[in-house]
Structure formats: C-alpha cells, structure tokens
Amino acid sequence: MTKLTINLGDKATIKSSDIILLFNALRSAGYSVIGPTIREGTIVYEELTSIDDLPVGWTDEQEGGSYRLKKRSDNAFFGYNVGPHSWKKFLFPPSLRLWNARKNGNNFQILPENNDTPKFAFIGVRACELHAMAVQDKVFMNGTYIDPVYKSRREHAFIVAVNCGQAGNTCFCTSMKTGPKVTSGYDLSLTEIIQDEIHYFLVEVGSEIGAEILNQIPHESAENKDIESADRIVEETAKNMGRTLDTNNLKELLYNNYDNPRWDDVANRCLSCSNCTMVCPTCFCTTVEDVTDLKGENSERWRKWDSCFTVDFSYIHGGSIRSTVRSRYRQWLTHKLATWIDQFGSSGCVGCGRCITWCPVAIDLTEEVSIIRLSNNNSESLSSDKSDFREKHNH
Amino acid sequence: MAHTLDNEFINPNSQIKSPPDKDPMLPCLFSVEQVKKETHDTFTFYLSPCENKISFPFQPGQFNMLYIFGNGEVPISISGNPSDEDRLVHTVRLVGPVTRAMKNLKRGDVLGVRGPFGNSWPVYEAIGNDVIVVAGGIGLAPLRPVLYKLLSQRDKYGKIVLLYGTRTPEDILFKRELEQLRSRFDLEVHVTVDRAQQSWKGNVGVVTRLIHKATFDPLNSIAVVCGPEVMMRFTALELEKHGVPSDRIYISMERNMKCAIGFCGHCQLGQTFICKDGPVFRYDFMHTYLTKREI
Amino acid sequence: MENLEKILAEHPFLQGLESHYLDLIVGCASNVKFDAGQFIFHEGEEANQFYVIRNGKVALEIFSPERGAIEIDTLEEGDVLGWSWLIPPYHWRFDARAVELTRAIALDGKCLRNKCEEDHDLGYQLLKRFAHIIEQRLQSTRLQLLDVYGTHS
Incomplete structure (x- = not known):
C-alpha cells in the first residue's frame, strides 16, 4: 500500500475524478448515500444511485420567490446553493408512524413501531446546514425527553460537508455566523477547487470515521497553496452574500x-x-x-x-x-x-x-x-x- | 418588558425532571373503573392500570394525554389525590371530539394514557404560608389535587382559602366534596355563580368578588389560580389589589398540545412550551403574555 | 347612636372622611333589619336610601316574565347596597331581597342629597366613594357578561 495514512485534523487533496471512489467507499461501508440531484428543475437531496446523479455543471439563480437552474461554464460538482430540501427530511422524517393500535372488544393493544435506523451518508452538506443540524440537535436531543428516531439517525450519519464556492442572492450566513466556512460537525469536508484545467478537492478530516473512509481512497497531503486556494474561495463567498441581517439586540x-x-x-x-x-x-x-x-x-x-x-x-x-x-x-x-x-x-x-x-x-x-x-x-x-x-x- | 427564560423565575423548585424510562409517545393502557357524572357536560373517570403493579405518582397540577381508540388524544389534568398512586382520576369537560367520545366510556373500557407531564403547583413553596386557591369552572379539577395535598399536611400551612366561581349552580363540580370542605373549621370556602334562579341560596357574582370576603395575610400568602384565561387575569389583578405580590400568584396555562414533551411546538407561548415549562407559571412572568393578543 | 358612629367610622367605605362629615352622615343613619325573603326595595320605587350591610345576605334581582327572578349579584357583610339615591331620577333599577336575616345601616339619601348640594366637598367625598363601588360593580358585571365558563362553540 502506497497510500498515506491520514488522521483527524489533517488536510489532503483528492482528484475530482476520484470523487466516485469516495462514493463507493461510503456505499461499501454500508451507507445509503444521500446527495444533491436535479428533480423538476431544482437541486434536491435524494438517495444517489451513482456519481452521475450529482448536478455536475449546474448552478442556480435565486431571488425572493424565484429559483432557476442554469448551466455553469465548468463541471463543478457542488457549484450551486442550497435548494428547497434540507437534510432534516432524513433525520426528522416528514411522516413517521409512531405506533399501531389493534382493537379487541372493549380493549385494545398498542404495538410499538420497530424503526430500523437507516445509515445515511450525506454528501454536500453546507456550513449553514451543519448549524441547522446543531439547532435541531438541541431541540430533539438536549432536553428531558429525547426523540429516539432523530437521535439514532443523527448519530449514525456520516457527513461530507462542502465549503460554499459561491453565495446565493438570498444567502446571509455571514450575518448569522453560520458560514460559509465549515468549522465543525463533519466527518469530511471538501472545498472544490477549479483552476483552469485543474479540478480537485481539498479535504479536511473531522472525525476518526472520516479518516478511515479517506484512507480508502487515493489522496495526497495538502500543500500550503491548496489550503490558500481553498481559503480564498471561502473568503470570496463570504464577501458576496446576497442578504444581510443585523442581529444586534x-x-x-x-x-x-x-x-x-x-x-x-x-x-x-x-x-x-x-x-x-x-x-x-x-x-x-x-x-x-x-x-x-x-x-x-x-x-x-x-x-x-x-x-x-x-x-x-x-x-x-x-x-x-x-x-x-x-x-x-x-x-x-x-x-x-x-x-x-x-x-x-x-x-x-x-x-x-x-x-x-x-x-x-x-x-x-x-x-x-x-x-x-x-x-x-x-x-x-x-x-x-x-x-x-x-x-x-x-x- | 424584561424577558429572561429562567426556570426559577417561572416556577422555582417546581420543575419535574423525571427522565422517562420508556418511549414517552407510547401510551400505557388503563381501564375505566368508574364513571361519575359531575354536571351535564363534565364527568370524572376513575382509571386503573391494565398491567398490575404499575403505580402512577404525580404532582398536583400535572396532566396526562388521554387516548381514545380511533378518536385521538387530549391533554387532561389529573384531578385525583396525589397520595393515591394506584388509581388515576381525571375530570373531563366534554367540549371537543375526543372528550365527547369519552362520554361513551363504560366500566371496563380501555383507554391509553401518556404522562404525567408538566410541572406542579407550588405546594412545597407554600409551606408556612396562607394559601388562596381560586378556581373558575372546570379549573377546579386541576386544583383539587392541591387541596388534597394541603389538607394531608394541614399543619404545615397557615390559613387555607378556597374561592370557586362557576357558571350556574348546576355547573358546580364536586358538590358533595365542597360541602364537606365547607364544614371544616380549618378551611374557608366561598362559592359563587355567574347566574342563578331564585332557588339558589348562595352567592351570585364573579369569583373576583369573593377575594375581599376571605381572610389571609397577603404578604405571606401563595395564591394558585386556575380557570379561563380572562378569569385568571381578573383574579390576579384583584389579588394584587388586595396586597398579594405578583410573584406569589400562580396560574395554569392551556394551549394546543400534540406531544406534551416539547417537540411538537403547538403549545409554544413566547419563551415557553406550556407542556414542559408549565402548565403552572408565576403570574409576574406570564402577565406580559396574558395581555398580548394572539401571541 | 354611638354604636352606629363607630361602625360607620370603621367601615372602609367611609374611611378617611373628616369627622364633621362623619357626624353629618351619622345624623342620617338608622339601624334596619330584614327577614329572610323580605324585599328591601323594588325596581321602580323611589330611591331615598342606601345601606351598609352589617351581616346577612342580599340578592339583587331582576324579574322577567319568561324566566322569573334572575339574580344578578349578591351583597354581603361590608358591602354597600344602592346608589340610585344619588343619580336622578332617584328610582331603583333592581329588586333587592334579603336572602337571609340581614342587618344593615340605612342612610337617608334624600337628606344626604340636600347636604351634598349645600356642601360640594361632602358631595365630592361621597361621589368619589360611590364611583369606586360603581367601578367595581361595572367590572364584575362585564366579567359576568363574558360568560367565561361557557363553551362558545
């Protein structure tokens, strides 16, 4: 094995053509891979059957009350902003059967639901979305009562985060201090770097499991120039927020x-x-x-x-x-x-x-x-x- | 308007923190032991657990979610004696589709129970004080466990006053019990109705008019008030007028509830979820919300 | 009379009233007693008194041919009954009936009306006190009207 062993906190680069290997590694680790794909003119989150489902080369234009997909001039995998779906639909299902009651004369029985926990790998989670998960964690896992379905799905989920390479017209994460840079709560985080003909990802390792997965695919140790390029992309995104919200008092x-x-x-x-x-x-x-x-x-x-x-x-x-x-x-x-x-x-x-x-x-x-x-x-x-x-x- | 969400501020020492040992969304089955008709639209259900050896401890003021097969679930406060842990007592006014379905329940029928949820009336904080219990209409039901608790440790409290107002003499709940309470020497009971025919020998007038009749030391009293929101608002104002500080007045709030564990969002009122931060709140905390419309 | 003066002076209704006014009011006062069931006054009659109830219970009623007597308020020890003596045309608007043996101090409204006209300071003192009672009754009447215990659906 010539592969480098990577650890928690390390930074590496992977070729854009190797993203399929990340996909495969997650699937062979038993994850159901959820990511962005195009449905009815929008980029939504669904289970992906292959890497071809990703919205490669597409972006969106958003405004108040308006959303349009548009072709990009490059083949970016993650060159869009957030769409109508969010990851909550997987962690906190829109519709969930809690139990079943069966009548028997004037009596009845209550049969609890045996909810098997799906093991999700989320690909393309943005910084604001990680913060949204943290917000829902406080609702469902931090009080006297705990939502068992949310908790088990959340704890088993593998998160591949993505630093935003562009800001949408309705974005204001900088005002809410939730982005665009992914800072915590991920297993792996990607920054997509497209410079002329070179297309690759800077990968940051946020967990032991993240390191394990990354170790299964070819990668190189990140150089300073890679890290600088990634930083510049996020800085540029931060400068281009479409909206602001003054949160003072x-x-x-x-x-x-x-x-x-x-x-x-x-x-x-x-x-x-x-x-x-x-x-x-x-x-x-x-x-x-x-x-x-x-x-x-x-x-x-x-x-x-x-x-x-x-x-x-x-x-x-x-x-x-x-x-x-x-x-x-x-x-x-x-x-x-x-x-x-x-x-x-x-x-x-x-x-x-x-x-x-x-x-x-x-x-x-x-x-x-x-x-x-x-x-x-x-x-x-x-x-x-x-x-x-x-x-x-x-x- | 000062807003701080500090549980102590809402209701010191009354937060019930009992981490559930089972799925709180799953009802336990109870069977109907007895149904007692209180008034034309209010019934008391005596329930016992279908599985033996389940005891059901609760604090005065807590509520359960009652499930009627195929009809749905409603939050109903517990109206029984907290020292009786083997039997669950609920007094229900038949006002909605689920409670109306409860009218058909007979001895032996089974229903689902989740709970107990919520916090308690300040029965411990009130030790050493006079206690003024003010109930309006069905609001007497959630306060009955308070009376049981106070009277079971009568020597720990100063004067105890029960002021009860309801619509008509026919709407008076727990009539026989009220008569018994009235005959006690260590308890002052006043009852009034909003309207009555000539055969009624008692008081006519709103419950706030009873406050000046009662004897208590306003600065060393705890008042617990339960009834329609308007009634609680007027009562709190009248108690304040008689010198009871607003941080010694407690009220119980009602809102739509689906889960009772702070997840469904329906019972949100400002900084609180009624189901887990309440239903009992200190009036000085709640009063800013009480006068805001549609909040 | 000494007894009457003491009772009136201590009553919250007249608390703080200057002593020469109190003397004047005591001059218009007399002890009265009503048996259970006895009417104290009837709707439409001339209103020339008001009452400070010492003990017992009085029902304020209105009679409707379809519904019979409807009680709208109960007054008890310490309550002040009647303000129609103060406001033209000085006629009672309701029936007042003693529900049980009731003792009260009756105050001659006709006499007081004249004295108030002569001495507006006394008039102000009495009106201020009655305004307070009227406000309380109005508030509780409004609350009664809300029918807060009804189902409303």
Missing part, C-alpha cells in the same frame, strides 16, 4: 415590537402557505394524526410535519389562539429569531435564505426585520423626546 427588538404595524403589512402579503416552515432546515413542529381503518379495528398514529402558519395549529376548544395571518407570521419570525434564543440558547435561523427564495410572494425576513428595526428606532427617538418633554414640564 435582535431578540430585544422583536420582544419590544409585538405591536409593530409592520406585522399588518406583511400579513397583507403573506399567503400563510407554510412554505417557509417546510423549507426551513430548523423548523421542527409536528402534529399527530390517527388513521383508522374502515372496520375500525386498526388505528395508526402518525407524526407529520406541521406548520405554525395553519389556523388549526393553535386551536383550543372554542377557537384558534392565532386566528390572523398577522399573528401567525409574527409567531414564526419572533420564534425563529428571538424566543428560540431563550428556549435553546441560539437563534433558530442559520441564514440559508430558503424561506426567502421559496416564499411565493417573496417575503424576505431580512427586509421585515430591518423595517421593524427602523420603525422601532424612530418610535424610540419619539418616545425619548416625549419623556424629555415630561421631565421639563414637571420642573
């Missing part, structure tokens, strides 16, 4: 603006379609549905993704707590950017921009927040004028 800002008139404005545009919650990589709400067969003898309980944008979501006998679109949008945004911090210790937003791109009416949370900030500043200066006046008046 954001929690307090939203807590102080439950009655801001801007919520009415956004309510006039919002369709309450719940797209933003479905594409969001951190949104975790679910409902349960009981499905009973026609004979009424078998009943299954399913857990399904739900959205705080539905009227039913907050229903208690008599009516819904949040019956207006205004209150539902406010709930979503205030949860994501403010109450989340108090609940889980970090923002619920990772700056991936999906909710902006996939909003059919192009509502942009970065814009909504900056307008609320502006009106808050204006009214604050007004109220401080008023208190000045009162003080003077009283003297």
